[in-house]
Amino acid sequence: MADTGRVSIRLPSTIKAGEVIRVRSLIIHPMELIQRDKQGNILPKNYNFIHTVTATYNGKPVMRGETTQAVSQNPMFIFPLKVDRPGKLTVTFLDTTGKSYEGVAEIKF
Amino acid sequence: MTKYSKKSAVSRRAFLRVMGGVVALVAGNGACPAMDAFAQENPTGYPLPDEKIEAVLKRLFGSRTPNAGDGKIKLELPLIAEDGGNVAVTIEADLPMTPASYVKHIYIISDKNRRPLIAKFSLTPEAGKAYIGTHIRLADTTDVRAVAEMNDGTLYAASRNVRVTISGCGDLPPQN
Numbered sequence: 339m340a341d342t343g344r345v346s347i348r349l350p351s352t353i354k355a356g357e358v359i360r361v362r363s364l365i366i367h368p369m370e371l372i373q374r375d376k377q378g379n380i381l382p383k384n385y386n387f388i389h390t391v392t393a394t395y396n397g398k399p400v401m402r403g404e405t406t407q408a409v410s411q412n413p414m415f416i417f418p419l420k421v422d423r424p425g426k427l428t429v430t431f432l433d434t435t436g437k438s439y440e441g442v443a444e445i446k447f
Numbered sequence: 448m449t450k451y452s453k454k455s456a457v458s459r460r461a462f463l464r465v466m467g468g469v470v471a472l473v474a475g476n477g478a479c480p481a482m483d484a485f486a487q488e489n490p491t492g493y494p495l496p497d498e499k500i501e502a503v504l505k506r507l508f509g510s511r512t513p514n515a516g517d518g519k520i521k522l523e524l525p526l527i528a529e530d531g532g533n534v535a536v537t538i539e540a541d542l543p544m545t546p547a548s549y550v551k552h553i554y555i556i557s558d559k560n561r562r563p564l565i566a567k568f569s570l571t572p573e574a575g576k577a578y579i580g581t582h583i584r585l586a587d588t589t590d591v592r593a594v595a596e597m598n599d600g601t602l603y604a605a606s607r608n609v610r611v612t613i614s615g616c617g618d619l620p621p622q623n
Contacts (some may be wrong), residue, residue, distance in 0.1 A: 358575035371616065372494050372561070373583075385492035400573045403581075408557065408565040408616070410533045410582035417568075420575025432494030 342364040344380035345441030351381060355447050356422050361393070363429045364414045369407060372395055390432040391415055396444075421445055467509035495562060502558065503563045513594055513604035516540075520605040522593045531585040531615030538593045540603065544570075550577035552596040559589035560616065583613035 348362040370385040401417040415438040418428065424446040431439045498506075521539040528534045542550050549572045549616040568579045578594065587589070592606040 357521075360578065360580075362580075370492070376516040379555045380491060385494065387492060389492075397603060398573050399571050401579075403573075403579075404567045404569075406562060406565060408560055408562065408584045409593030414582055415509070416537070416578070418569075418576040418578045419576045420573060431537055 341364065342441060343437065343439040344370065345429065345439050346442045347357060347443040348426065349443055349445065351420055353445060353447060354378050356420075358420050360362045361419050361427065361429075361443075362414060362416050363391075363393070363438055363441060364412065365441075367431070367433065369390050369409060369411045374420075379393060384434060386433060386435050388413065388431050388433045391429065392432075393419075393427065394422075395419060395421075395427050402426075410432050421447075470596055489523065498540040498555070498559050498563060500558045500563045507554065507564070508594070508596075508602060511600065511602055513602035516593075516603035516605040519591055519603050520595055522591070522607050524591055524604045524607045524609050526614065527610045527612065528615075529612045530583060531587075531611040531613055533582050533615065534585050534609065534611075535580070535582050535591075536591065538578070538595075538597045539606075542577055542595065542597065542603070544572055544574065544576055546572045549598055550595050551598045553579050554592075554593040554596070555579075555581075555583060556594065557583070557589050558592070559587040560584075561586065585609060585611045586614050586616040587611055590601040 342359045344366045345402065346364050350359050353359055367388055369387045372385060373381045373382060385407065387407045388405055391405060392399065393401040400419055403415060405413070427443045427445055486531055519541050521541070523537045525534065536555060538553055540550050540553070544550065550570055553570065555567045556563050557565055564582065565583050570577060588610045590606050590608050592604055594604045596602055
């Protein structure tokens with residue numbers, strides 16, 4: 339997919355200081371399924387899926403997810419964030435091919 | 448508000464393989480804690496062996512039994528999932544989120560998947576609330592469990608049954 343690795347972060351349209359918002363982060367990623375042969379044996383190969391999601395706000399960790407192939411294609415992760423001051427939210431995705439994808443959103447009031 | 452950015456590190460794996468060789472030469476054939484830590488940080492995509500639900504619960508929680516999370520853990524799932532490949536799940540824990548006492552981990556476990564542990568999320572007090580939403584794959588009609596672990600090790604669990612019409616894991620061999 340040409341779009342693989344595109345990260346989008348959606349925030350509520352109005353954000354007030356001190357409130358807990360829900361951040362919706364989405365990545366375009368195939369999250370490859372395990373393939374089996376006709377006997378039902380698993381084909382051993384390096385499957386391409388996201389194994390770690392991390393979110394940091396102003397450098398402080400907020401959320402970390404260890405994911406498996408049981409997470410859907412083009413996965414979305416919704417997580418809370420307490421915004422008491424403006425700053426930069428970074429969401430990083432790591433996949434099993436060693437690539438990392440990053441999305442950044444500025445939060446201001 | 449929305450911004451896209453791309454970062455690729457194609458050569459990182461090759462670089463680290465070479466570096467790993469150097470480290471192995473220096474450290475001899477003994478165990479190297481730094482490399483072990485790295486191995487956990489970057490698991491490969493090779494399939495792991497199937498696991499039973501009891502084994503997973505034992506591996507994750509040992510002998511600790513989760514408290515019933517009725518009223519504390521809200522697990523939202525559809526009753527019937529037509530496509531097992533994309534099932535929306537949200538977990539909201541009505542538990543404190545202060546530096547002294549907070550929800551440290553949230554586990555999503557499906558009893559009948561080949562590997563029951565779907566995802567493990569770790570939160571910090573910076574999050575302000577214990578909430579996780581994502582989309583998961585379910586292999587079969589199954590119970591889905593959500594377990595929240597507090598920073599002191601207390602567990603709260605909730606579970607819901609989901610009827611799955613079409614398996615989302617492609618687990619069955621192709622029908623020819």
